[in-house]
Amino acid sequence: MNMYRQALDSLRPIVAAIVVTAGAFALFVAASGYPAVEALMLVGKGAFGSGFAWQNTLSRAAPIMFTALCVAVPARAGMVIIGGEGALALGGLAAAMVGVWWASRPVVMVLAGMALAAWVTGGLWIGISGWLRYRRGVNETISSLLLAYIGQAVFNFLVEGWLRDPASLNKPSTAPLDSRDMIGNIPGMEVHWGLAWGVLACLAAWWLLRHTVFGFAIDIVGGNPRAAKMTGLPVGRLMLAASVLGGGFAGLAGMFEVAAVQGCANADLMAGYGYQGILVSFAARHHPLGVIAGAILIGGLGASNSLLQRHLDLPDAAAQVLQGLLFVSLLAFETLNRRGGRHA
Amino acid sequence: MKEMKYSASRRNWLRMMAALGAGAVSQFIPDGVRQAMAASKLVVGAIYVGAKDDFGYNQSQAEAAAALRKLPGVRVVEEERVPETIAVQKTMEAMVNEDGAGMVFATSFGYFSPYVLKVAQEYPSVDFSHCGGLWKPGMPKNAGSFFGYIDECVYLNGMAAAYASKSKKLGFVAAKPIPQVLRNINAFLLGARSVNPACTVSVIFTGDWSLPVKEAEASNSLVDQGVDVLTCHVDSPKVVIETAERRGIYCCGYHVNQAVLAPKGYLTGAEWNWETPYTILVNNAMAGKPMINFLRGGLKEGFVRTSPFGPAVSAKAKQHSLAVKARMMAGDFVIFKGPLLDNSGKTVIPAGVVQAQRDEVLESMNYLVDGVIGHV
Amino acid sequence: MHDGVALGSLLLALLGGIMRVSTPFLFVSLGECITEISGRINLGLEGTLVFGAMSGYGVSWLTGSPWLGVLAAGVSGMLLGLIHGLLCSLPKVNDIAVGIAMMLFGTGISFFIGKPLIQPEAAMLPSWHLGSWSHDPQVRDALRVNALLPLGLGLAALLRLAFKRTRLGLVLRLVGDNAAAARALGYHVVRLRILATVAGGFLAGIGGAFLSLYYPGGWNEGLSSGQGLMAVALVIFARWDPVRCALAALLFGAAGALGPALQSQGLTQGYYLFNAAPYVLTLILMTLSWRPGQTLAGSPGELSLTNRS
Structure with missing residues (x-):
């Protein structure tokens, strides 16, 4: 009973936000001289209106689940990490290199090696921010942002330099993976396995944060570091662990982009998934299960953007306005949330 | 360029109110009408990596797509700022599935591999024209690349x-x-x-x-x-x-x-002047002829x-x-011919060798010639 | 062409970079500084910057007066600041997250409204030719200054003074440091924070006008490549001191010129790394200057980004 009420309570601000967003977007579209009601219909139709639309939405959602976890897990320990984009790029690059070097080994081993390399690389990259935070007191938000820019520069330097496959003509890339090692689609769907792994990662993160001592300890560190220190928790090490864990998820996002989509590492890995993950994590109040829903929502907006452009000739920017409106409302309507959100 | 309507006007407001009054059902009609229209017309999809009006590359493509709109029997659907990720694959699939596109122009180099090749395999009855890629035998027959010798x-x-x-x-x-x-x-x-x-x-x-x-x-x-x-x-x-x-x-x-x-x-x-290849390819598709897989041209064409x-x-x-x-x-002028040195002093085209306009070796150029100050 | 890098020419290029590139950093970081001093953070100033660039360009185009454009940019920045300020005043609303969403909204709406502004040519802001005494074209160009730069530098000094000496400045700092105490003294905390966010938006908007009306000039959707976001980060780096914000902005301006200047002098390898140099430098400086365990000197106590220990 209590659980139902809780669920209902947390749904209320979301519904309110969606209604307000729809209203505001309709006004905006109408004021610009486009048919408002049709635009709203198309948003729904493009995102969730058919089997094809759902698959379109889910394909776009997969990487964002991972990048949102890169924000959500450190946030539990009280850190605001906004540099997932860099960890994604470097994780993807590491995965691509392992995939090429191990090309002759069994597929399972190649993929496991790629995932491990991506995890470790992404984890270490965001781990730098966690480490700087607890060893030197450097603000992790700014350091992770700087590291994102640095990571992207290092990525471009390597991919257009030493690691460039000479055969990748006008799109500098690393050598391609063997097609045998590519991750395929979930049977019966036009959606790659990255989606399933993304959902699994969210579930695993949820279990870890909710049902383990580690998760409990991290929550205390995030809630009140002073109290955590007094109870004898290794605050610094816990913060480091949370940031490494989060960065690992962003690295995995890169690995799936390489192994399920691109087939190699190139600048297209940096498509903004890291930044979208920040929004999703905050809108989900850093709850790993909420991240699943938030990522699907962003995926859906991407899919409907495509339909809006094609059917109404709305410019791409209209979808960006819609996304902004939706997330501003989602975050603003937190105020209706009865439960005292810890990170609110 | 298309005139943008961006200011609020009373007329637009009235239109919106009318739409609200007519109820949700009527909202489906325009879509239905469109699909009926699509049956008799060739739907052409055009995808750009940047904004359609960037005073540059994407604008040059969008201008050609705008010219296609004037052809009888052609309907154009467009999407701008599509990144070279799963997004472009889904956009191409959506153009086929949701708009009934019979032909798609994918205009950014990064769209070609793997996306165009993949989607072309999924939809063998649709023509996929890619700008800038290098189509080779063995790739899907309904895919192709066009480019200009600029x-x-x-x-x-x-x-x-x-x-x-x-x-x-x-x-x-x-x-x-x-x-x-x-x-x-x-x-x-x-x-x-x-x-x-x-x-x-x-x-x-x-x-x-x-x-x-x-x-x-x-x-x-x-x-x-x-x-x-x-x-x-x-x-x-x-x-x-x-x-x-x-x-x-x-x-x-x-x-x-x-x-x-x-x-x-x-x-x-x-x-x-993308209007030329766009028109050739669309006319070719409307005539029901097989896809032109490799289309190139320069000033002459x-x-x-x-x-x-x-x-x-x-x-x-x-x-x-x-x-x-x-x-x-x-057609008798050659730009790249031997002897040609790169800027590190290495011979890149030996004396006596002529690499004419259509030589595919030139499409994988990886050097800067002597006299260029810079490094690849 | 010579093999080595001509030092004098390189220094001139860096000076030119300061004159040309640093102003948007300067205005955005000063704006953010005011907001953060009051205990709020607005990560959305990247969106404000872009929105200011668009509206400034539009108004300059419509009226023919670039200074009216600057004003309009400031006012539209205030508008976004007001939205952010009001939303974050609601209980339980997280200002960091709203900022990121506002960044998306601000850039989206600028791109949308700005579509018809890409092609037309608006009147540009004038510049002072301080280098007209020289015959060297590089000197002449490096010393071409727009009035907004000295204005911003003066503002930085003024703000530092204001935060230390004036009543409003002290109240603002109190509000940012200890809201309860400010409330006990009868100050309206929420109202002051909204005011500070609106002021921050005003300055960020002006920074945007510099981009579209002076350098690089013109309006298009790729105009800002993250300068606004970086400038916000610079405030933490500068530890909430307006003068240090200004120095950091100048440093970023010079660093922005470094990569192209080295390439134009023949040092053509590793340009990605040169271009990332300012970020590396900032990170190193931050790491060296901060000590563990100690609360950030000058950190507003109420700031959600830093108030954890």
Whole structure:
């Protein structure tokens, strides 16, 4: 009973936000001289209106689940990490290199090696921010942002330099993976396995944060570091662990982009998934299960953007306005949330 | 360009109210009507990586798509700012599934592999035309690549630049050291050196296709080094051209005509004319003929064109340039021929070897020729 | 062409970079500084910057007066600041997250409204030719200054003074440091924070106008490549001191010129790394200057980004 009420309570601000967003977007579209009601219909139709639309939405959602976890897990320990984009790029690059070097080994081993390399690389990259935070007191938000820019520069330097496959003509890339090692689609769907792994990662993160001592300890560190220190928790090490864990998820996002989509590492890995993950994590109040829903929502907006452009000739920017409106409302309507959100 | 309606007006409000009054059901009608229309028309999808009106590459593609709209029996659906990720794959699939597209123009190089190849395999009855890729036998028969030999126009740019330059130092702002870009830089140098062998071209790579502040800084630092003619290969040349004009030097345009941005210093420019390949491909599809897998053309075929000469171009320069252009139109002019050294002194084309316009070796160029200051 | 890098020419290029590139950093970081001093953070100033660039360009185009454009940019920045300020005043609303969403909204709406502004040519801001005494074109260009730069530098000094000496400045700092105490003294905390966010938006908007009306000039959708976001980060780096914000902005301006200047002088390898140099430098400086365990000197106590220990 209590659980139902809780669920209902947390749904209320979301519904309110969606209604307000729809209203505001309709006004905006109408004021610009486009048919408002049709635009709203198309948003729904493009995102969730058919089997094809759902698959379109889910394909776009997969990487964002991972990048949102890169924000959500450190946030539990009280850190605001906004540099997932860099960890994604470097994780993807590491995965691509392992995939090429191990090309002759069994597929399972190649993929496991790629995932491990991506995890470790992404984890270490965001781990730098966690480490700087607890060893030197450097603000992790700014350091992770700087590291994102640095990571992207290092990525471009390597991919257009030493690691460039000479055969990748006008799109500098690393050598391609063997097609045998590519991750395929979930049977019966036009959606790659990255989606399933993304959902699994969210579930695993949820279990870890909710049902383990580690998760409990991290929550205390995030809630009140002073109290955590007094109870004898290794605050610094816990913060480091949370940031490494989060960065690992962003690295995995890169690995799936390489192994399920691109087939190699190139600048297209940096498509903004890291930044979208920040929004999703905050809108989900850093709850790993909420991240699943938030990522699907962003995926859906991407899919409907495509339909809006094609059917109404709305410019791409209209979808960006819609996304902004939706997330501003989602975050603003937190105020209706009865439960005292810890990170609110 | 299409006129944008961006201000609120009473009429729009009335229209919205009417739509609200008529209820949700009527909202489905326009869609239904569209689909009925689609049955009798060829639906052509066009996908751009940037904004449709960027004064550069994407605009050149969108202008061709706009020209297609005038053809009878063609309906165009467009999508801009589509990244080279799963998004473009889904967009192509959606154009087929949701709009009934019979032909798709995917206009960014990065769309080709794996996306165009993958989707072409999924939908064998739809034609997928990609701009810039290198279609090879063994790839899906309903996919194809088209491109223009714009290095001809860039060579003519180089000639005009050499005539106008006093310092004999020319500048080139480029995004990334990829074959298409390197071929243009080299053609620019070779064109300039055909006029004056003392000319050099300094290159600055900004690292990405659209970085206005970096492009402006690159232009300024080139001018500071004594460069007095600038050109570029980035998505939108606007910043480079405007900076050149502000610094009082000459410039050559790229992608589309930028003469209005630099009324004094604009010499000439290398422009795409995608209308030609678009029309060929669409007519081909409407005639029910099999896809043209490999379509290329230069000045002669009308795939590219030069901007009209600006006021700073001398009569002698015009005459020389037009003479070379006439030979290009006749198809007997070769830009890349041996002996040719790269800028580290290595021979890249041995003496006696001729790499004509259509030679595919040129599409994987990985060097800067002697006289270019820069590094790949 | 010479092999080595000409030092004098390189220094001139860096000076030119300061004159050209640093102003948007300067205005955005000063704006953010005011907001953060009051205990709020607005990560959305990247969106404000872009929105200011668009509206400034539009108004300059419509009226023919670039200074009216600057004013309009400031006012539209205030508008976004007001939205952010009001939303974050609601209980339980997280200002960091709203900022990121506002960044998306601000850039989206600028791109949308700005579509018809890409092609037309608006009147540009004038510049002072301080280098007209020299015959070297590089010197002449490096010393071409727009009035907004000295204005911003003066503002930085003024703000530092204001935060230390004036009543409003002290109250603002109190509000940012200890809201309860400010409330006990009878100050309206929420109202002051909204005011500070609106003021921050005003300055960020002006920073945007510099981009579209002076350098690089013109309006298009790729105009800002993250300068606004970086400038916000600079405030933490500068530890909430307006003068240090200004120095950091100048440093970023010079660093922005470094990569292209080195390439134009023939040092053409590793340009990605040169271009990332300012970020590396900032990170190193931050790491060296901060000590563990100690609360950030000058950190507003109420700031959600830093109030954890």
